[in-house]
Amino acid sequence: MELIFKLNGEEVRLSQVPGEESLLTLLRERLGLTGTKEGCGVGECGACSVLLDGKVVNSCLTAAWQAAGREVTTIEGLAGDEDLHPVQRAFVEAGAVQCGFCTPGMILAAKSLLDQNPDPDEEVIKNALAGNLCRCTGYHDIIRAVRRAGKLLRGETS
């Protein structure tokens, strides 16, 4: 059986994907999209966050077959060739990136939040992103980045 899904806007067809293969393994090892990271393998750190039909999921706990017929967005699908996505830009501008290992997952979680709630307050941001761990930043600048991204997306700042 073929596994067919949309990845970063393009259709992907794969054969012989074992039932137990995680979406993370499929992305990283089969498709070479290493922007999605593995930090713990048990769905606790959020480094492997990707978007499945726009909602954030831990790809280490998601079976590859759960993507069948759906749309997957990874960090590689966010930026254009020239420009950063506003959420990426906000992370860079707010100094929300240190070692960077949690950053792709954090950015996708933030995008998912902002897509559903364009102007979240601090408590909403904290609750939405609490499943993404960061050991470097203390989160302060990440929260700033999400607010800044919201402003960029709403066109309130440039």
Place this chain on the structure above:
Amino acid sequence: MSQNSEEKRQVKTLERERLDLGRLVKVGEAGLRIVGDSVRRTDDVLKATGKLKYAADYPQEGFLHGKILRSPYPHALIRSIDVSKARELPGVVCALTGGDVPGRNGFGAILPDQPVICQDKVRYIGDGVALVAAESERIAQKALELIRVEYEELPAVFDPRDALAEGAPKIHETGNQISLDKLRKGDVEAGFAQADVILERTYQVPFLEHAYMEPDCCWAIPQPDGTMMVEGPMQAPFAVRRNVAPVLGVPINMVRARQIHMGGGFGGKEDSPIDLCCRAAVLAKHTGRPVRISLEREEVTLQTCKRHPMIMELKVGVTKDGKLTAFKSTVYDEQGAYASLGPKIPPAGGSHVHAMVMSPGPYEIENCWVDAYLCYTNHPYGGAMRGFGAPQVHIAHEQMMDELAAELGMDPVDIRRKNAFKLGSKTATSQVLDQSVGLRETLDACEERFGWSQRSDSAGWVDAAKTKRRGVGVAMGWYRTSIGTGGDACGANVHVHEDGSVILYSGITEMGQGAFTVLPQICAEALGVELEDVRLVKPDTDLVPESGPTVGSRSTTLMGNAIILACRQVRESLDQKAAEMLGVEPERLVFCGRKVFDRDNPDGKALEFRQVAAAAMASGMRLIGQGWWAPPKASLDPETGQGSPYFVYTYSTHMAEVEVDVQTGEVTVTDYVAAFDVGKAINPKALEGQIEGGVAMGLGYALMEKVVLENGMPQNMSLQNYLIPTMLDMPDLKPLVLEQTNQHGPYGAKGIGEMPNIPATPAVINAVANACGGRVRSLPANPEAVFWAIRELGGPPQD
């Protein structure tokens, strides 16, 4: 979050102190363009787009996969090992035991006491007894299951005090006590005689996991010329090379170590890459093929170093007006199974001696007495973790300061102000602090911004139903820049090209702290070019000069000075050539923003930097500079612990507000201010990032983090049960940055990487005690511990 988050980017430069110290790297302070600017990091676009490759992201074609068979016993003799079945499994290329190590069967950051493959005994659960290399990780894992090991269990020791007892099972041939280090200043008994109040308290801290987000992954690739190349996320490529070479039985120049960008280190990736690279290199040597060892999160917990646990017995005397008269402490510093970074490198290197030196705190105390034991146990081993022994002792002395204040009926801020270091103070090692001492200024700044007096007055019940109490806590701290060893030096090479572009060669590694941005900033400033003109060559022991490890909050200061010296060498050529071209004396030249002009005639003729570089090159002048900088000599008497162990210190004061649920013991940190004297902020934004991250880690230490061990076995090996702070745990945090120039630092800078982590833990613990009366002296202050601390008092205060 602060409503005025932009406001926090205010750096306050304090009044310049005097001083006529030798060996200064003097630089023009006026007109800094790039230093002091929060330029954007050089690598964060790559990180935000997922393009930056971490070790696990590199292609694995052609690699064998290494796995380690680990001991299930904390202490046992190895009677026999049979790897024959593993070798027969298809896909297995080799299975090795202790006798197969080609050179020295031992590695370690300081002492090579940890076997690459244990041959006769194991000393902790996680010790490696056999190595396998196979065509896939799955086959390698399967092969491990086919190895038969016969062990004879030995009695194990899990408490440092038991390890020191007579007749305790001997973990290493050299005995369980690695060292007893002593600090003796004045007459401690006379000091107690002058005291009006004497308190004795014992404080205890557990093993902590670094919990860097990126699990370890290293590999070794044999090169055609016989060189072994090892790569991975590593804080100390030179220490890796220094270990891999003897393990392979080859000279140092036959090993090449290259850093791959780290997904966090916090001290842990000083040790673990030594372990992984030695093991991968042995497998690569045997197979002649590239071998990769990648650890799962649980393996990281099982195998790699942790923060040292300590038991600290304090006795401190104080007069009724709050002056400290005597400090006495016995420290049991648990090293675990292997020496790692614990033991002393004379005069003052190693985490243990550092802990001893810092243990009386940043206070003037005439009489100090410390006995600090470092000993082996059958637990995992302690290594470097953000603060290197200092966080532990700060947790003791900062709680003691509050307990003394309470006894005296004094404000915790007042007792600290009474005793805090100032310019000219003598430390517990009798070092005279003759420059860059901004500790009191951090207390003043913190007190004002936090609103200490109003907030401490309003501590107490939060709600009418009396379920929650609010409290405030303060803690001060100090931390060295440098590592206090004889060999603490940094080298840098700077190459200027005829088009004005520059290459900077540095062995300082990037783990997220921003070195790859801050070091080029210093280089660009020193040459008078733009930041984008400087390309940094990443740490590679074949290319960059020895620079020591990226630890000890030393990188910016030591490497910064080396870079300035390297730039100065190139500038000699450029100065000479530009002086000819402009017809002015070289002393009058200014290099700034890619222009070269006469200081006394700034509007006159200006040369382009690249013009001068091209002309100098065409005349055969040297455009390659090498800088080498070692800090002023460290000293520490081995008998009395007296001397000047570290050449400069960073200072800090933290204030925290917490709410404690008195029914559940749950603590919420509601507000936080932390002030620092950093010498000079080279990149204020990156520096604030260090503050925010360090405080978060200190808050985790205070409230939730602990590696739970049962009979030597970690019980919480994953991030599901080893809890670190999430976004929901973090309070609003306001960093305050003060600059009290370090006369030995590049542009006045001193270290910042570790300082923010250190006072954070006791500030939170003190706030908890202030809120609910209960004091947790054995960390963490998790809900259970706080609950019982309140019950011990017979309930929360009723006022």
